[in-house]
Amino acid sequence: MITVAGVSQVFETARGQVHALEDIDLTVRENEFVTLVGRSGCGKSTLLRIISGLIAPTEGAVHVGDEVVTRPRRDVSVMFQRPALLPWRNVLKNVLLPLEMLGLDKRQYLDRAHGLLELAGMAGFEEKLPHELSGGMQQRVSLVRSLIQQPKVLLMDEPFSALDALTREELSVELQRIVAEESTTIVFVTHSIDEAVLLADRVVVLSPRPGRLQKIVDVPIPRPRTLGRNAHADQVSHISAELHDLLQPGPRAAA
Numbered sequence: 001m002i003t004v005a006g007v008s009q010v011f012e013t014a015r016g017q018v019h020a021l022e023d024i025d026l027t028v029r030e031n032e033f034v035t036l037v038g039r040s041g042c043g044k045s046t047l048l049r050i051i052s053g054l055i056a057p058t059e060g061a062v063h064v065g066d067e068v069v070t071r072p073r074r075d076v077s078v079m080f081q082r083p084a085l086l087p088w089r090n091v092l093k094n095v096l097l098p099l100e101m102l103g104l105d106k107r108q109y110l111d112r113a114h115g116l117l118e119l120a121g122m123a124g125f126e127e128k129l130p131h132e133l134s135g136g137m138q139q140r141v142s143l144v145r146s147l148i149q150q151p152k153v154l155l156m157d158e159p160f161s162a163l164d165a166l167t168r169e170e171l172s173v174e175l176q177r178i179v180a181e182e183s184t185t186i187v188f189v190t191h192s193i194d195e196a197v198l199l200a201d202r203v204v205v206l207s208p209r210p211g212r213l214q215k216i217v218d219v220p221i222p223r224p225r226t227l228g229r230n231a232h233a234d235q236v237s238h239i240s241a242e243l244h245d246l247l248q249p250g251p252r253a254a255a
């Protein structure tokens with residue numbers, strides 16, 4: 001579904017070049033849920049922006065399906081850390097916004113909008129304005145908005161990191177349920193190892209300066225998954241421990 005081939009990114013800045021990514025190769029299968037972890041500044045957001053077509057890589061190319069990505073596309077949706085809802089529009093009108101931007105007929109998507117809002121636990125809030133909602137609810141609306149046009153690919157950049165821990169866990173569990181119904185291919189950036197393991201089929205670990213693909217860790221734990229006590233706790237802690245080790249600053253850096 002997504003192929004990242006030989007992608008490198010160099011930013012030119014006033015203080016010289018920043019090598020954000022180096023020679024990244026990655027394939028994400030259809031309907032796969034991949035999480036992307038790595039220390040701050042290792043290039044996670046940059047990689048996501050390249051996959052989304054918001055920036056062009058210095059080297060290499062990204063394909064979604066058979067097409068090379070050259071600009072943002074309708075079947076690839078992006079969700080960021082902050083909900084970025086328009087404050088003067090109610091929930092339903094915020095959800096319908098991408099359709100306006102894509103020039104699609106909103107009336108054809110009204111049932112879908114209501115269905116997704118219900119799936120996200122937001123039925124009955126259609127007329128509310130963003131400031132009347134909690135942060136978690138705003139992020140639910142934002143998720144529904146990013147799914148409205150039925151994207152094949154959903155790219156998520158730390159979408160829950162501004163929320164409190166409990167809300168965040170709750171949303172992670174619900175996200176799995178919502179996207180299971182949608183059959184969407186997902187790349188999800190997170191700083192949280194727990195979140196990465198809970199959500200992912202595979203966890204991609206990037207190492208910093210320049211960002212390189214350090215390792216891909218499989219998470220062969222059956223779904224639906226939950227946090228807390230469960231039958232796979234041993235497996236989860238084993239994978240989490242491996243990720244903790246991988247994310248340590250290297251022995252050279254520590255010395």
Ligand SMILES: Nc1ncnc2c1ncn2[C@@H]1O[C@H](COP(=O)(O)OP(=O)(O)OP(=O)(O)O)[C@@H](O)[C@H]1O
Pocket residue numbers: 011012013018019020038039040041042043044045046047
């Ligand atoms: N537009 C830009 N111009 C110059 N440098 C940039 C630009 N965008 C990112 N960088 C640099 O590229 C590197 C990777 O940044 P990026 O935001 O992708 O990291 P990240 O892994 O998402 O970090 P975080 O976990 O803190 O969000 C950093 O050194 C950053 O300063």
Ligand SMILES: [Mg+2]
Pocket residue numbers: 044045046157
């Ligand atoms: Mg980032």
